[in-house]
Amino acid sequence: MYLCTRKGFFDMDISIIVPLFNEAESLPHLYEWIARVMKENKFSYEVIFVNDGSTDNSWEVINKLKAESGKEKDVVKGICFRRNYGKSAALYCGFKAAQGDVVITMDADLQDSPDEIPELYRMITKEGYDLVSGWKQKRYDNKLTKNLPSKLFNATARKVTGIQLHDMNCGLKAYRKEVVKNIEVFSEMHRYIPYLAKNAGFTKIGEKVVQHRKREFGTSKFGINRFVNGYLDLMTLWFLNKFGKQPMHFFGLVGSLMFFIGFIAVIVVGSMKLYALSNHVPAMLVGVNPYFHIAILMMILGCMLFLAGFLAELIIRNSPSRNDYLIKEEI
Numbered sequence: 001m002y003l004c005t006r007k008g009f010f011d012m013d014i015s016i017i018v019p020l021f022n023e024a025e026s027l028p029h030l031y032e033w034i035a036r037v038m039k040e041n042k043f044s045y046e047v048i049f050v051n052d053g054s055t056d057n058s059w060e061v062i063n064k065l066k067a068e069s070g071k072e073k074d075v076v077k078g079i080c081f082r083r084n085y086g087k088s089a090a091l092y093c094g095f096k097a098a099q100g101d102v103v104i105t106m107d108a109d110l111q112d113s114p115d116e117i118p119e120l121y122r123m124i125t126k127e128g129y130d131l132v133s134g135w136k137q138k139r140y141d142n143k144l145t146k147n148l149p150s151k152l153f154n155a156t157a158r159k160v161t162g163i164q165l166h167d168m169n170c171g172l173k174a175y176r177k178e179v180v181k182n183i184e185v186f187s188e189m190h191r192y193i194p195y196l197a198k199n200a201g202f203t204k205i206g207e208k209v210v211q212h213r214k215r216e217f218g219t220s221k222f223g224i225n226r227f228v229n230g231y232l233d234l235m236t237l238w239f240l241n242k243f244g245k246q247p248m249h250f251f252g253l254v255g256s257l258m259f260f261i262g263f264i265a266v267i268v269v270g271s272m273k274l275y276a277l278s279n280h281v282p283a284m285l286v287g288v289n290p291y292f293h294i295a296i297l298m299m300i301l302g303c304m305l306f307l308a309g310f311l312a313e314l315i316i317r318n319s320p321s322r323n324d325y326l327i328k329e330e331i
């Protein structure tokens with residue numbers, strides 16, 4: 001355990017989590033920079049490098065950093081995945097391991113500046129934020145493939161989530177420890193951690209303009225498909241948040257409505273036929289009337305949606321997390 005000057009032996013101010021995939025060249029510079037900032041500000045800290053199945057020698061570099069950090073050996077921690085699982089998985093494991101009062105996440109590629117950490121720490125500890133997200137107001141990325149789509153992505157995310165952040169997916173973020181211990185990042189949901197936090201009841205979410213730098217080594221790990229996947233994930237999260245615990249409220253309502261409309265339409269088609277027959281007016285066979293087929297289709301789809309909702313409710317009944325509630329305080 002790192003000996004700290006300001007707090008108790010086992011307390012730790014900051015955990016810095018660095019997810020990385022093939023970032024060997026950047027790591028020594030990043031660690032040196034973080035250590036300098038931490039020392040200048042007299043923070044007790046740990047740096048958790050999560051090696052997400054790198055195929056270069058990132059893991060050897062992390063081992064070397066640990067071996068060479070002498071007195072501060074325990075500051076450097078490393079988790080090495082057997083294969084590449086993605087940034088969300090890396091963050092999830094980092095969050096589980098973190099011990100600091102404030103948890104900072106930052107990318108390994110030197111695009112985020114460790115100089116921002118003291119102010120982020122202050123915002124969490126002194127201003128009472130649950131989460132502070134970086135905002136790369138001036139970005140050093142490709143304009144066409146990143147900056148513009150990112151603006152659109154963030155505008156959509158603001159509308160759907162109701163969280164007024166300019167840069168929801170910024171890698172540099174600070175969290176109160178309680179937040180990271182109570183949310184579960186999975187799949188590719190690292191883009192929406194503020195939304196996960198908000199849904200878990202951590203609503204004091206702030207933003208800080210942060211410096212952004214050009215990538216010095218290696219290449220970006222995410223292509224343009226990030227925006228397609230990101231959009232689909234946003235829809236999933238929105239739906240889960242709204243109906244995840246009561247799927248019948250969605251499927252049951254839509255299903256019943258469809259069934260009802262189809263049922264009325266069948267009655268209308270049948271009544272029109274009966275009216276025509278009783279008045280000896282020529283009318284087409286009900287079986288060839290397209291409205292009849294549309295109406296029957298609606299009734300069938302309505303039943304299926306209703307059934308889907310019912311099955312989802314049965315699944316939730318057996319879910320181990322059906323009664324998971326976050327309790328803030330008890331007296």
Ligand code: UDP
Binds near residue numbers: 020084106171221
């Ligand atoms: N990363 C990771 N696993 C992956 C892809 C990326 O841990 O499967 C890490 C990567 O090494 C970097 C961070 O996530 O530290 C952000 O990735 P990148 O810089 O490529 O994203 P961009 O800055 O282009 O959005």
Ligand code: MG
Binds near residue numbers: 107109111215220
């Ligand atoms: Mg980057």
